Structure formats: C-alpha cells, structure tokens
Amino acid sequence: MLSYMSDVREPKTYLAHMSLIPVLTRLGLKFGGVPYGIGIWNTPFINDKYDTKTLELYRAYKKEVDPHNILNPNKFFAVKTKMANIPGIMFKPRIFRPLIRISATVIPILGKRASPKGDLKEESVLEKIVYSCIKCGSCAAVCPAYLVTNEESVTPKNKLYLAKKLLAGDAISKIDSDKIFLCTHCEMCRAVCQNDLDLVTAWTELEKLLESEFGAPEEAIRDFVSTMESSEDYWRFVYNAQKI
Numbered sequence: 001m002l003s004y005m006s007d008v009r010e011p012k013t014y015l016a017h018m019s020l021i022p023v024l025t026r027l028g029l030k031f032g033g034v035p036y037g038i039g040i041w042n043t044p045f046i047n048d049k050y051d052t053k054t055l056e057l058y059r060a061y062k063k064e065v066d067p068h069n070i071l072n073p074n075k076f077f078a079v080k081t082k083m084a085n086i087p088g089i090m091f092k093p094r095i096f097r098p099l100i101r102i103s104a105t106v107i108p109i110l111g112k113r114a115s116p117k118g119d120l121k122e123e124s125v126l127e128k129i130v131y132s133c134i135k136c137g138s139c140a141a142v143c144p145a146y147l148v149t150n151e152e153s154v155t156p157k158n159k160l161y162l163a164k165k166l167l168a169g170d171a172i173s174k175i176d177s178d179k180i181f182l183c184t185h186c187e188m189c190r191a192v193c194q195n196d197l198d199l200v201t202a203w204t205e206l207e208k209l210l211e212s213e214f215g216a217p218e219e220a221i222r223d224f225v226s227t228m229e230s231s232e233d234y235w236r237f238v239y240n241a242q243k244i
C-alpha cells in the first residue's frame with residue numbers, strides 16, 4: 001500500500017503528486033510487488049493481481065450474487081463513470097500503462113514547477129494533523145469514548161473535522177465544542193493511527209483552543225467520567241487492551 005505525503009492545501013502540487021501513485025505502483029510491480037487490493041486506482045493493475053482464470057471465476061461469482069451490480073459498482077473489474085466515461089477509458093490497462101510512462105517523465109517536472117517557493121510556514125501539531133488524516137476510521141474502532149457514548153461526534157476523525165473548521169475560522173457551536181472534551185487521552189487512537197499521527201498532543205492543543213473560546217464543560221466531563229466508570233463495556237475494553 002502506497003503513501004506519498006503531500007499538502008492538500010496546495011492543489012497544483014497535490015494533483016501532480018496524486019498522479020505519482022500509478023507510477024509508484026508500477027515501480028512496485030517491477031520489483032515483485034502485487035496490488036494490495038482492487039479499487040479505482042488499482043483497476044488498471046487487475047491483471048497483475050489475478051490470472052485470467054481467477055478473474056473469470058470472480059466475474060461469474062459477482063454476476064451470480066450481485067446480478068444488478070449494486071455492490072461497489074463500476075470500480076472492481078473496470079471503472080465506469082458518467083460524462084462519456086472518459087476516466088473509465090483511461091483506466092483500461094492497455095491505455096493506462098502508456099499514460100503512466102508519459103507521466104513518469106512529465107510529472108516530476110510539473111510537480112517541481114507547481115511546488116510553492118519559499119520557506120514552509122511554522123505550524124502547530126494540530127494544524128499539521130488536521131491535513132494529514134486520511135479518514136480511514138481505524139481510530140474510531142478503538143476509541144473507548146465512542147464505545148461508551150455511541151456518539152460519532154467524539155470520534156477522533158470527527159474531532160479533526162471540527163478542528164479543521166475552527167482553524168479555517170468557521171463557526172462551531174458550544175455543543176460541538178463540548179463533545180471534544182469527552183476523551184480519556186488513553187492514546188488508543190494514537191496507537192492504531194494509519195498515518196502515525198500524534199493525536200493526543202493534538203487533542204491537548206484543541207482543548208486549549210476551545211477552552212479559551214467556550215470554556216471547559218465541567219459538568220459534561222464529570223457525567224462522562226461517571227458513565228465510563230459504570231460502563232461494563234468500558235471495563236471490558238480496559239481488560240482487553242491490557243492483554244494486547
């Protein structure tokens with residue numbers, strides 16, 4: 001699985017870097033790698049993952065269990081889109097491969113030209129993390145605050161979404177702000193983060209920012225702690241976490 005760090009706030013550089021994904025995939029294949037799965041970006045490499053016989057079996061199975069093509073449509077064996085299906089045509093292996101060869105020559109030049117000049121701006125941990133989260137959702141699955149409250153708004157992914165709004169100067173409500181404080185700083189999100197983000201430092205920064213604007217919701221925090229303490233799910237979670 002490929003990761004290539006880029007800054008979404010610089011659209012031209014970001015697009016140039018995004019086009020590097022197939023170039024890097026091709027390089028991986030050259031050295032014996034295999035696509036980790038199939039999705040839009042790996043569709044052009046489907047023949048590198050499955051031989052013809054296996055592909056036929058999968059096609060037949062898909063037709064049998066999903067005759068109306070409802071499950072993940074138009075992304076697996078071939079990409080299909082509206083608007084004359086131009087991306088679908090480009091993603092066909094026979095057309096895609098020559099395009100990658102051209103990209104491998106052109107993109108480094110474009111990327112260099114598009115890159116912002118001058119020194120990088122100083123940023124806090126929170127600012128960096130807000131734009132580095134890939135929204136995979138792995139952190140929500142291990143967050144005890146989410147487990148006990150069952151509220152999406154306390155998940156790390158959602159906290160980063162709110163932080164992004166806050167840093168962009170958009171209005172957020174006190175109700176939204178209060179949810180941010182429902183966190184044990186247990187570091188479970190940090191431990192599983194797919195992008196190795198220093199999340200707990202970010203939570204501390206975010207809480208400070210919100211505290212200066214809305215104040216800390218003392219009563220909500222007390223209720224949260226007492227809900228956690230009386231929750232069997234929480235103690236089961238603590239017990240299982242200790243065994244890992």
Ligand code: SF4
Pocket residue numbers: 142143144145146154155156182183184185186187188189190199200
């Ligand atoms: S530190 Fe907070 S957000 Fe992260 S897993 Fe623990 S409770 Fe959830």
Ligand code: SF4
Pocket residue numbers: 132133134135136137138139140156157192193194195196197199
């Ligand atoms: S695990 Fe990390 S990258 Fe994935 S959604 Fe959570 S914070 Fe974002």
